[in-house]
Amino acid sequence: MAALSRAASSAIRRPPLLLPSRLQAARSMASSLFGHVEPAPKDPILGVTEAFLADPSPDKVNVGVGAYRDDNGQPVVLDCVREAERRIAGNLNMEYLPMGGSIKMIEESLKLAYGEDSEFVKDKRIAAVQALSGTGACRLFADFQKRFLPDSQIYIPTPTWSNHHNIWRDAQVPQKTFTYYHPESRGLDFAGLMNDIKNAPDGSFFLLHACAHNPTGVDPTEEQWREISHQFKVKKHFPFFDMAYQGFASGDPERDAKAIRIFLEDGHQIGCAQSYAKNMGLYGQRAGCLSILCEDEMQAVAVKSQLQQIARPMYSNPPVHGALVVSIILNDPELKSLWLKEVKGMADRIIGMRKALKENLEKLGSPLSWEHITNQIGMFCYSGMTPEQVDRLTNEYHIYMTRNGRISMAGVTTGNVAYLANAIHDVTKPN
Numbered sequence: 001m002a003a004l005s006r007a008a009s010s011a012i013r014r015p016p017l018l019l020p021s022r023l024q025a026a027r028s029m030a031s032s033l034f035g036h037v038e039p040a041p042k043d044p045i046l047g048v049t050e051a052f053l054a055d056p057s058p059d060k061v062n063v064g065v066g067a068y069r070d071d072n073g074q075p076v077v078l079d080c081v082r083e084a085e086r087r088i089a090g091n092l093n094m095e096y097l098p099m100g101g102s103i104k105m106i107e108e109s110l111k112l113a114y115g116e117d118s119e120f121v122k123d124k125r126i127a128a129v130q131a132l133s134g135t136g137a138c139r140l141f142a143d144f145q146k147r148f149l150p151d152s153q154i155y156i157p158t159p160t161w162s163n164h165h166n167i168w169r170d171a172q173v174p175q176k177t178f179t180y181y182h183p184e185s186r187g188l189d190f191a192g193l194m195n196d197i198k199n200a201p202d203g204s205f206f207l208l209h210a211c212a213h214n215p216t217g218v219d220p221t222e223e224q225w226r227e228i229s230h231q232f233k234v235k236k237h238f239p240f241f242d243m244a245y246q247g248f249a250s251g252d253p254e255r256d257a258k259a260i261r262i263f264l265e266d267g268h269q270i271g272c273a274q275s276y277a278k279n280m281g282l283y284g285q286r287a288g289c290l291s292i293l294c295e296d297e298m299q300a301v302a303v304k305s306q307l308q309q310i311a312r313p314m315y316s317n318p319p320v321h322g323a324l325v326v327s328i329i330l331n332d333p334e335l336k337s338l339w340l341k342e343v344k345g346m347a348d349r350i351i352g353m354r355k356a357l358k359e360n361l362e363k364l365g366s367p368l369s370w371e372h373i374t375n376q377i378g379m380f381c382y383s384g385m386t387p388e389q390v391d392r393l394t395n396e397y398h399i400y401m402t403r404n405g406r407i408s409m410a411g412v413t414t415g416n417v418a419y420l421a422n423a424i425h426d427v428t429k430p431n
């Protein structure tokens with residue numbers, strides 16, 4: 001359990017960064033103050049985009065980072081976002097937000113995660129702050145965990161989004177892993193998962209993906225979530241939900257919050273990281289929310305004040321533009337329904353591309369089973385390809401993806417799906 005899975009560690013292992021010789025020469029001449037600083041390894045996800053951008057090939061395809069593209073392969077700004085921006089421009093000021101961020105944006109975020117009529121919101125039991133998107137929300141929580149429960153650890157699923165490991169490492173919270181994925185069945189290893197929950201010391205912290213698990217695209221069923229929640233209750237574990245894809249699993253943000261709602265019904269205290277990067281397409285705006293459900297209002301006030309105190313020396317207060325966009329959209333019934341339509345549109349295009357990729361592979365006569373492409377949900381297909389096969393895709397076909405075999409389906413289009421299928425078939429066909 002303690003070791004990282006092979007897939008996860010191979011995703012992290014990348015060739016060392018080579019410095020251009022000009023830089024190397026300058027480096028050896030420089031004074032020794034920073035002489036011991038070695039170049040950092042490339043990030044296993046964002047490093048893929050860097051390599052893609054540097055490739056001059058006209059055939060190149062980027063299915064690395066989980067950034068949504070339209071069917072022409074272009075980045076998308078949602079119509080609801082454009083309209084919110086029109087309302088902001090020339091009207092609203094750009095003053096500092098409070099340390100904890102926009103109160104309106106937080107209120108709307110809590111309704112999305114906890115439910116429109118949530119008793120916890122009404123009772124003011126939730127400590128919440130605007131965060132620097134999902135990453136910032138996770139990091140703020142990890143720092144809070146370290147400060148107030150310094151002896152605690154975090155249990156992280158195998159595999160997971162690679163940055164989870166960096167976040168809790170930099171916050172100096174010891175990490176354990178728990179079983180999640182079953183490579184043979186390409187599904188959930190439910191028995192292994194339940195065992196690890198039972199075997200963890202009482203009161204452990206667990207990181208759970210609320211929906212559209214990254215990278216596997218495999219989520220527990222509703223029934224399985226109920227069993228997980230029950231076992232958490234028995235063991236008094238604390239669930240921290242990373243909800244980076246609300247709306248991208250089923251196309252409906254309300255349905256995608258089901259796991260959280262099950263835990264709430266069962267009376268858990270929970271933590272939750274929300275991101276508007278994917279579901280509102282606000283990637284670079286860094287709009288997100290961290291919330292912690294407390295025992296009562298007094299505790300929530302104290303926890304929020306401490307979260308703000310962690311934020312203040314790091315970035316003082318969060319950015320205003322994305323917060324305005326989010327609160328305008330979610331506050332206006334017409335814009336909100338336009339947003340819901342647009343989220344569904346993105347989720348549906350991805351589902352269509354899953355079908356197309358699978359059909360293309362079958363048409364090419366691939367003897368392998370590609371059922372998992374359409375069984376998995378969310379932004380990613382965890383293809384089962386090995387790091388060596390991925391290297392061939394990149395070197396021979398200019399197809400860029402993470403070495404753990406994850407394909408960002410958000411980057412697959414009608415125009416590139418046949419090319420992608422052909423390349424995948426070539427590198428995976430048995431000799």
Ligand code: PLA
Nearest residue numbers: 045065066133134135161214242244275277
């Ligand atoms: N949590 C999970 C599970 C994620 O997959 C991502 C993003 C985040 C949090 C953070 O997103 P945010 O900070 O932008 O809100 N994962 C991406 C991008 C889409 C990345 O690696 O940063 C990915 O390609 O996996």
